[in-house]
Amino acid sequence: MVSTPLRRPRSPSPNGEDEMTLPEDYKPYVPVAKRRAQMLSQLGSKKQEVKKVKTAEELEKEMEEELREQAEDEERAREKARRERTLLQAAQEVKERKALEDAQKSAADKEAEKEAILLAEMERAQKKLASAQELAQGTVYTESLRTSWRPPHYIRNLSEEEHQVIRDKFHIITEGDGIPPPIPHFADMKVPKPILEYLKGKGIKKPTPIQIQGIPTAFAGRDMIGIAFTGSGKTLAFTLPAIMQSLEMEAKLPFVRGEGPVGLIICPSRELARQTYEGCQAMCNALKESGNYPELRSLLCIGGINMADQGDVLNRGVHIVVATPGRLIDMLDKGKLNANNCKYLCMDEADRMIDMGFEEDVRSIMSHFKYQRQTLLFSATMPRKIQDFAQQSLINPILVNVGRAGAANMDVIQEVEYVKQEAKMVYLLECLQKTPPPVIIFSDNKNEVDDIQEYLLLKGVEAVAIHGSKTQEEREYAIRSFKTGAKDVMVASGVASKGLDFNEIQHVIVYTMPKEIEDYVHEIGRTGRSGKTGIATTFVNMNTSEQTLLDLKYLLMEAKQKIPEFLLSIDDPRASHGGALKGCPICGGLGHGLQDCPKLQEEQRRKQAANTRYDGGGY
Ligand SMILES: Nc1ncnc2c1ncn2[C@@H]1O[C@H](COP(=O)(O)OP(=O)(O)OP(=O)(O)O)[C@@H](O)[C@H]1O
Numbered sequence: 001m002v003s004t005p006l007r008r009p010r011s012p013s014p015n016g017e018d019e020m021t022l023p024e025d026y027k028p029y030v031p032v033a034k035r036r037a038q039m040l041s042q043l044g045s046k047k048q049e050v051k052k053v054k055t056a057e058e059l060e061k062e063m064e065e066e067l068r069e070q071a072e073d074e075e076r077a078r079e080k081a082r083r084e085r086t087l088l089q090a091a092q093e094v095k096e097r098k099a100l101e102d103a104q105k106s107a108a109d110k111e112a113e114k115e116a117i118l119l120a121e122m123e124r125a126q127k128k129l130a131s132a133q134e135l136a137q138g139t140v141y142t143e144s145l146r147t148s149w150r151p152p153h154y155i156r157n158l159s160e161e162e163h164q165v166i167r168d169k170f171h172i173i174t175e176g177d178g179i180p181p182p183i184p185h186f187a188d189m190k191v192p193k194p195i196l197e198y199l200k201g202k203g204i205k206k207p208t209p210i211q212i213q214g215i216p217t218a219f220a221g222r223d224m225i226g227i228a229f230t231g232s233g234k235t236l237a238f239t240l241p242a243i244m245q246s247l248e249m250e251a252k253l254p255f256v257r258g259e260g261p262v263g264l265i266i267c268p269s270r271e272l273a274r275q276t277y278e279g280c281q282a283m284c285n286a287l288k289e290s291g292n293y294p295e296l297r298s299l300l301c302i303g304g305i306n307m308a309d310q311g312d313v314l315n316r317g318v319h320i321v322v323a324t325p326g327r328l329i330d331m332l333d334k335g336k337l338n339a340n341n342c343k344y345l346c347m348d349e350a351d352r353m354i355d356m357g358f359e360e361d362v363r364s365i366m367s368h369f370k371y372q373r374q375t376l377l378f379s380a381t382m383p384r385k386i387q388d389f390a391q392q393s394l395i396n397p398i399l400v401n402v403g404r405a406g407a408a409n410m411d412v413i414q415e416v417e418y419v420k421q422e423a424k425m426v427y428l429l430e431c432l433q434k435t436p437p438p439v440i441i442f443s444d445n446k447n448e449v450d451d452i453q454e455y456l457l458l459k460g461v462e463a464v465a466i467h468g469s470k471t472q473e474e475r476e477y478a479i480r481s482f483k484t485g486a487k488d489v490m491v492a493s494g495v496a497s498k499g500l501d502f503n504e505i506q507h508v509i510v511y512t513m514p515k516e517i518e519d520y521v522h523e524i525g526r527t528g529r530s531g532k533t534g535i536a537t538t539f540v541n542m543n544t545s546e547q548t549l550l551d552l553k554y555l556l557m558e559a560k561q562k563i564p565e566f567l568l569s570i571d572d573p574r575a576s577h578g579g580a581l582k583g584c585p586i587c588g589g590l591g592h593g594l595q596d597c598p599k600l601q602e603e604q605r606r607k608q609a610a611n612t613r614y615d616g617g618g619y
Contacts, residue, residue, distance in 0.1 A: 039063050039066075039067065111593060115593065143395070143396070144220075144221050144222050144223060144374070144395055144396055145221040145343065145372060145373070145374045146221055147219065147220060147221040147244075147245070147248065148248060149190065149219040149220060149221075149244065151180065151181050151183060151188070151189075151216060152188050152190070155181050155183060155188060156181070158181065163179075163181045163182060166181075166182045166184060166212070167182050167213065170182070170184070170209040170212055170213075170402070171209060171402060171403065172209050172210075172212065172213045172400065172401070172402055173399075173400075173401040173402070174213060174398060174399060174400055174401070175398065175399040175401075176222075176396065176397060176398035176399060177396060177398075179213075179217070179398050180216040180217050180219075180220040180222065180398075181216060182212045182213045182216065183207070183212060183215070183216050184206070184207065184212050185206065185207070186199065186205075186206070186207055189207075189215055189216060189219065190219075191240065191244075192247070192287060192290075192293060193290070193292075194286040194287050194289065194290035194292070194293065195240070195243070195283050195286055195287065197286065198282065198283060198286035199236075203530070204233075204236070204530075207233075208228075208232050208233035208530075209228065209232070209402045210226055210228035210232050210233060210234055210237050210400065210402050211233050211236060211237045213400045213402075214226045214228075214234075214237035214238075214400050215236075215237055215240055215241065217398050217400060218237065218238065218240075218241035218374070218376060219241055219244060221374050222374070222396070222397070222398050223374055223375050223376065223394040223395050223396065223397040223398070224376045224377070224394075224397055224398050224399075224400060225376075225377045225378075225379075225386070225387075225390050225394070225397055225398075225399045225400070226238070226376065226377070226378040226379070226400050227378075227379055227399070227400065227401040227402065228400075228401070228402040228403065229402065229403050229407060229408065229409040229410075229521075229525065230409050230521065230522060230524075230525020230526070230529070231409055231411075231501070231525055231526075231528060231529030231530060232402060232409070233530070234348070234378045235275075235276055235279060235348070235501070236279070237378070238265065238346045238348065238376055238378055239265065239276065239279055239280045239283065239320075240283070241263075241344065241376075242262070242263030242265060242280070242320050242344050242346065243263075243280065243283055243284065243287075243296060243320070245262050245263055245343055245344045245374075246261075246262045246263055246296050246319035246320055247287075247293065247294070247296065249262045249319075249341070249343070250294045250296060250319065251294065254294065254317075255297075255316070255317030255318070255319060256316070256317050257314075257315050257316060257317055258317065258338075259317040259318075259341060260297075260317045260318040260319055260321075260341055260342075261299070261318045261319055261320055261321040261337070261339075261341070261342055262319050262320065262341060262342060262343050262344060263319065263320040263321070263342070263343070263344040263345075263346070264320075264321050264323065264328075264339065264342050264344065264345050264346070264365075265280070265320065265321070265322045265323070265346045265347075265348060266323055266324070266325060266328065266345075266346070266347050266348065266353070266362070266365065267322065267323070267324060267348045267349065268324070268325075268348070268349045268352040268353045268356055268358065269324065270302040270303060270304060270324055270472070270475070271475065271479055271500055272348065272349065272500060273300060273301075273302045273322050273323060273324050274300060274302065274322075275500060275501060276322050276348065277298060277299075277300040277322035280298050280320055280322060281298050284296040284297070284298055284319075284320075296319045296320065297313045297316060297317065297318050297319050297320075298313070298318065298319060298320040298321070298322065299313050299314065299318045299320070299321045299322070300322055300323075301321050301322065301323035301324070301327050301328050301331055301337070302323060302324045302327050303324060303326055303327045303472075304471075304472030305472070307327075307331070307336070314336065314337075318337075321337065325353070325358045325361035325362065325365065326361065328365060329361055329364050329365060332365065332368045338368065339365075339368040339369045339370065339373075340370050340371075342369060342373055343371075343373050343374060344373060344374050344376075345369075345373045345374070345375045345376070346375075346376040346377075346378065347362070347375075347376070347377050347378065348378050349378070349379060350377040350378060350379045350386055350389065351379045351385070351386050351518070352379075354385050354386065354389060355599070359389075366393065372395075375393055375394050375395075375397075377389070377390055377394070407521070407555070407558055407559065408521050408524060408525070408555055408558070408559045409521075409524070409525050409528045409529075410559055410560075411528035411529075411531065411532065411533050411534065412508075412524050412525070412527055412528035412533075412534050412535070412536050412559075413528075413533065413534070413535045413536070413561070414524060414536050414538070414555075414556055414559060414561045415535065415536065415537045415538070415562070416537075416538045416540060416552065416556065416563075416564050416567065417537060417538070417539060417540070417564070418539075418540060418541060418564070418566055419539040419540075419541055420541055420542075421541055421542070421543060424511065424539055424541075425451075425452070425455055427539070428441070428452070428455075428456075428509065428511065429456075429459060429461075431509055431537055432461065432489070432507075432509075434507055434535060434537065435506035435507040435535060436506055437485075437488035437489065437506065438482065438485070438488060438489070438490070438502065438503070438504070438505050438506060439488065439489050439490075439505070439506060439507045439508070439509065440489070440490045440491075440492060440502070440505055440507075440508050440509070440523075440526050440527075441489060441490070441491045441492070441508075441509045441511050442491075442492055442493070442494055442508065442509070442510050442511060442512070442514075442523045443491070443492075443493065443511045443512045444493055444494050444512055444514050444515075444519070445493070445512065446467045446468065446469050446493055448511070448512065449465050449466075449467045449491050449492065449493050450465060450467075452465075452491045452511060453465035453491045456489060456491070461488065461489055462486075462487045462488045462489065463487060463488070463489040463490070463491055464477070464478040464481055464482055464487045464489070464490050464491070465478060465490070465491045465492070466478040466479065466490060466491075466492045466493070467492065467493035468493060478490060479500070482502065483502060483503065485503075490502075494514055494519045494522065494523055500526065501529065502526060504529075504532060505526050505527040505529070505534060506527065506534060506535065507527065507534065507535045507536070507537065508523060508524050508526050508527045508534065508535070508536040508537070509536075509537050509538075509539075510523055510524065510536065510537070510538040510539065511539055512539070512543075513538055513539070513540050513544045513548060513552070514548075515545070515548055515598045515602075516587060516589070516598050516599055516602075517548070517551035517552065517555060517587065517589040517590075517591070518587050518589070518599070520538070520552065520555070521555070523536075524536035524538075538552075540552070546570060547591060547592050547596060547598070548591075548598075549567060549570055549591075550570055550572055550591030550592065551589040551590060551591035551592060552567065552591070553567045553568070553570060553591065554589075554590030554591050555589075555590065558590065572591065584596075584597045587599045
């Protein structure tokens, strides 16, 4: 309750002017010296009056005492005022600090709001991914595809809690409804024996975490988003289900000319497609050679090769097609292939596919489907765009995630070194001594790739080079000679070698740090594969942007790597906003927010360039 202060009525001022009202007990201030003088003069007169009662000395003493007490009272009052002032000041400081924090908090909130608007816009910009027929007929699938595969009895009998214990043990994170159980042994997945034998021969005896959860999920016919770090065995997790589906279909009714494929695997690069195709074909061969299974035929469908060479496969019906988008669309448009029987669609490196502008191509491929298919997206990173993409093309999907999307492989020892631009080439030679071959050197600049190769050749190092401007033959020669060990070093542009699985790379040298941390994760991921440890050395210098360095710093921290002093000293402007830092929703980088995402900026730049070209009448 608030009490109303009592106010005394004022008597009007005699001169009519407004006077300040003084309290009744008001005493004007008289300095100590003046009071002492007044008292002494009073004392003089009092001395005579009380002469008979008290001696002058006694009176003087009394006065002194009184004065001392007054002085002490004053000092106490001053002290009280001082204390009040300090308290007031402290309260003011607290108030100011709170106001500042509030302002910062609202800045962070504003940022989050902006991000939400941007993301919503991006979502709206994407159309539903479906075939022309489905769109025209308004077909909406609500249930996953059914397959005849079931986990073995003893696994089905385990409780959900027991399944979760296995997931936790292997750091598998899942999201979705009715998630199939994780299965930690290939044999329990009911994988055909000849394939098990083949895998064993390649040293693949136990499934990796992404395979433990991913293979049963795919075998059960569920749509899925598979996220796992580089080199964690994603390829097997999506080729094996394609083979199983093909076996099931072939067993029902053997494929004849013009039929198929059952499984379609799309990769962003020719090299990656070839590698996936070879792995797939090897498993099909193992089945056929066992004599107990029908022949399954796979087809490689990429630019730069003569499709007539695979005419035999096309003539007899094809079960699995591994393709790059451009050549696949060409084949579908020309009617050399059709998706009428296709039940299984997988996009490897889906994030890269979208980055490389294949989104429209994927839409175009989707438009060839007549019936529901099982769709899988695999990626080492999980930008927001993939989540949106999945939402538009997957039905009741399951997310299988091993480790944070975009995190680096923990089996890679990451060493970051500050090397001046002009010293890089010479230092590279020294750096090559760190490990025996094979070694991969990355640079995002094609000219730099050529320069490095030339320099190494001059220095007597057996090096090959690969980048986007090389011919198909040159690229294939480089990969072949490096894979077989004929060449010790491969100098590569990041794009040309994404997802490639080379044998036991000892050392990756990131000669020029890529702008996008995702690319860096892919590059260093060429080593430290299938559980082996590898080394990655990265050169940074003044040319590396602070934001990239910040992304790198957080990535190193997350992977519990040694952080060089110069990285430690970089402050994160967002850290002052307080609260935990969340990764960029676009690329997963930990050192920046959505608005500073280099990926988003690159995309906007591309769009702008395309618009400018269009406006300029270039088409
Ligand atoms: N269960 C396993 N046990 C041991 N090695 C395996 C297993 N599964 C796959 N591998 C091997 O691990 C290597 C990496 O596998 P893979 O290429 O599928 O990785 P990835 O996750 O696709 O990597 P990236 O994201 O870089 O493409 C391959 O040589 C593969 O033969």
